[in-house]
Amino acid sequence: MSRSHALSRALVVPMALALTLALAAPGPAPAKVRTGPAGDAFYTPPSPLPGKSHGDLVWARKLTGAAVAPGASQTKLVLYRSTGVDGRPDAVSGIVSLPKGKAPKGGWPVVTYAHGTTGIADQCAPSRDAAGTPVHPYNAYVLPLLTRWLKAGYAVVRTDFEGLGTPGVHPYLVGSSEGRSTLDVVRAARQLDPRLSKTTIISGHSQGGHAALFAAALAPKWTPELKVRGTVAFAPASHLDEQIPLTTVLSQPGGGLSGLVSLITRGIATANPSLDTTADLTPAAAAFYPDTLTQCLPELAAATSFGGLAPKALFQPGTDFAAIAKLLDVQDPSHLKITSPLLIEQGAADTTVLPMFTDQLATELKAGGAKGLTYTKVAGVDHGGIVTAAAKDATTWIAKRLK
Template structure:
């Protein structure tokens, strides 16, 4: 080897050492969190200075680890609730295998679908029960993204796993958590870049759209290259009043109504009294959301018709207005959006996603909104059937 070649090799090795040292130093600034459930309760006052600051982190094991990651960490970080108050939020960071590209790993921030709103339902607490099936169905998709060279971060959302009640389907709270975990993850592992894709399914599709609309003013340093929303929840203000006429038992729908009711109460305790619109049976089921995940809640609702959950003649106007306030149909999103919807979906009905696509275009997303409908695909199947085209769409906007 010539002298000049040896010099180049030495400089390259020194640069590698310095980059590793810098990464170690930056990562060392994030405190290691305590073991067990103590991880989810931060010191008081809440540490950090701005939303997205990491409070602490630790290595993750078991059911939360997505196959294909080189490292997985739990993180607790600062975020904001529906009213802008600072709150702790938990989540998971998954790092691809191999060496980070120049500029760092691009990031996909994933917003999960409904698991329930009890703390045990948080994806970062997944130990194989009770909500594992509601988390692991997306692991093949997330694994494919890790293999493609994207870091994947997953928020639990505000109040899910951590102190306070989860403000279910509250766009402001969800969107904040989806964005803030990227800030926190970049503190935990400085190899992550500012270039991001936002994505989610069902409740998470709803959250992803709110995050996309919020990003430019909430986390302006992050470069949102696009948003993929699989069967996003929308137009609940139109649907919930219709369920008062459904007298045939439907445990899945009844469980969701109870979850929506308690989520509204959590976000607006001074405006939403459960007993003002829910029957005693409805209140009882709504209160169970605090201790059971969606699978058990659905089992508890066997034989329960949606109509039985409501007070006869209850005025649902105030509830509908709050649901509409948190509907993605009003959002203005200036970055590319891909909506994917199955035609056989009986949880998020295609007609409402059709309507949402039209409304988002009208709001200013026209030219940047892409809408794909997949024939015969149901609610859970959309993340499988839509995985390949969604990944191609992402790669066109965020090369790995």
């Protein structure tokens, strides 16, 4: 054997052995997920709050019960780091549901869904939902839509929103808070399970439609790594600055409308602590105001609470709505710049989110640069019904964006 041949053999054998060992060695293991405590303790974050960035996962555990969407292979309750309305880190809860079967190459696309109004009290959070409670129908109506998306092969994640279920007061209809929660749950879900891809669809209904629009506008800078392919907003809330003053002419008991006005009042005050909204409430409304922190929307809409008051009886006569309207306008989605594809679905018979305001919203978003906006209005469909009536159309639209 020549010297050069012997030298080559001497080099090849160790290199082959090293390559064999490298191939046999396991790859880097995914970060270990801390198991969260059982019961309500899950929603109380450790102090100091773990993580370094918004979207970092705090802990998770298996979720069972009424909040689970049928058709998932597994569903986890998660607690994750986000950024509160005050700009400081906080913890937000949510739900991660995986489809059945094997993940495709590149991972499952993710639909992050923002829920409609349930209330501000902690028990109103969708992840805390329980069958037989007054708020259950306000959470359960969307489950068939989520199941449809799971069967289509998408992972579905849902945020409870800041302060809803977790410590603090939920800043109801404050867009930046909602949008951040809606995006950060995707980051948390991807830390929980590496089979989720960066490809993301944003969606939501009512309050959640409002949240979805803000999330779509925030995504390019807030979560730049996510590949947002489109947003589906069902009956998104808008133009509250124009509507709240109009309620003062309504003299009949307001039911759900009066309940919603109470939540809007609490939400804008939470985001703007210097605003003393209680000074503008009538004695009757002020007596019920603490209920916003302990009861969900069905109870607030009842005749024994805000629902028994006419909208006209909520605020003191002569209340100057200028300051409130200005703050509400800041939270209006009509000012957003959304460059990714957008679908808005609206029921023409909706008496909660009035079609005339969604018409106006669509026009304003297009003027603001939403060139990929499709606006669909469905005849004879009310507020809750749009989620069912437009489910097939929305799913087809999503599938085209994910090709």
